[in-house]
Amino acid sequence: MRGTGGIRLASDDCATTVPGLYAAGDAATREPICGGFTGGGSHNAAWAISSGAWAGAGAARHARSLGDRASRRAVTPLGGAGLRPAGRPVDDHRAVVATVQREVLPYDKNYLRHGDALAGALATLDDTWRRVRASLRATGADVVRARQAAAMTAHARWMYTAALARTETRGMAKRLDFPDQDPAQHHRLTTGGLDEIWIRPEATGAAHGVASCSTEAPTASRS
Numbered sequence: 001m002r003g004t005g006g007i008r009l010a011s012d013d014c015a016t017t018v019p020g021l022y023a024a025g026d027a028a029t030r031e032p033i034c035g036g037f038t039g040g041g042s043h044n045a046a047w048a049i050s051s052g053a054w055a056g057a058g059a060a061r062h063a064r065s066l067g068d069r070a071s072r073r074a075v076t077p078l079g080g081a082g083l084r085p086a087g088r089p090v091d092d093h094r095a096v097v098a099t100v101q102r103e104v105l106p107y108d109k110n111y112l113r114h115g116d117a118l119a120g121a122l123a124t125l126d127d128t129w130r131r132v133r134a135s136l137r138a139t140g141a142d143v144v145r146a147r148q149a150a151a152m153t154a155h156a157r158w159m160y161t162a163a164l165a166r167t168e169t170r171g172m173a174k175r176l177d178f179p180d181q182d183p184a185q186h187h188r189l190t191t192g193g194l195d196e197i198w199i200r201p202e203a204t205g206a207a208h209g210v211a212s213c214s215t216e217a218p219t220a221s222r223s
């Protein structure tokens with residue numbers, strides 16, 4: 001996940017809203033230090049090193065706090081898409097990756113962004129997600145590749161959902177159909193969800209984001 005946004009951080013030790021999961025570097029949102037534009041030319045590497053140190057310390061503290069409870073705890077495998085399909089398994093991870101690449105790599109879809117092109121690409125990705133859910137599963141070394149294909153599909157849908165919601169041009173988010181900055185959209189957008197994608201503006205005044213990240217239920221959803 002290379003860019004400015006990324007996994008939301010819920011506290012200063014880079015914890016996320018998933019208990020025991022810590023994020024750092026390019027995987028974690030860099031907005032708290034560089035706002036709406038990439039921090040290229042030192043910020044990015046500095047963020048990777050700093051957040052890696054904070055996340056490592058946070059994760060170690062968390063593991064210590066569990067004591068030997070961690071080894072005695074019953075665990076349940078998680079993860080559906082690309083691992084446990086709802087229907088008959090089909091190993092078509094290469095086709096899924098190719099479809100996602102067709103929707104996110106072309107400049108006329110993902111750089112010269114326009115609402116019409118974004119909506120069309122998102123519809124294709126939504127179909128691909130349903131296919132992933134229904135049937136994608138691989139065996140052996142390809143298990144990881146199938147899971148990566150599912151992750152690429154999920155991420156592409158979050159990306160275009162957020163791009164459609166930002167009806168302005170600001171920082172690295174550029175829209176041909178909304179070339180001007182809109183003072184009313186001076187906020188971050190957070191998005192998530194799998195089968196149902198949600199998106200919501202972060203409360204304005206949450207200047208640093210990290211400490212103010214919320215786990216509240218989504219206020220808007222898109223089917």
Ligand SMILES: Cc1cc2nc3c(=O)[nH]c(=O)nc-3n(C[C@H](O)[C@H](O)[C@H](O)COP(=O)(O)OP(=O)(O)OC[C@H]3O[C@@H](n4cnc5c(N)ncnc54)[C@H](O)[C@@H]3O)c2cc1C
Pocket residue numbers: 024025026027039040041042043044045046048144
């Ligand atoms: C062309 C380019 C130029 C850049 N220029 C600058 C610059 O001038 N200044 C600056 O500050 N930043 C710059 N950056 C950004 C900076 O390099 C990144 O922000 C930083 O490297 C991110 O570090 P990271 O550890 O989070 O991720 P990465 O460096 O991407 O490390 C992630 C690692 O995880 C590995 N990995 C992935 N999946 C798996 C898996 N399933 N199992 C095991 N391992 C896995 C990858 O192989 C990789 O080694 C640049 C980036 C690029 C691409």
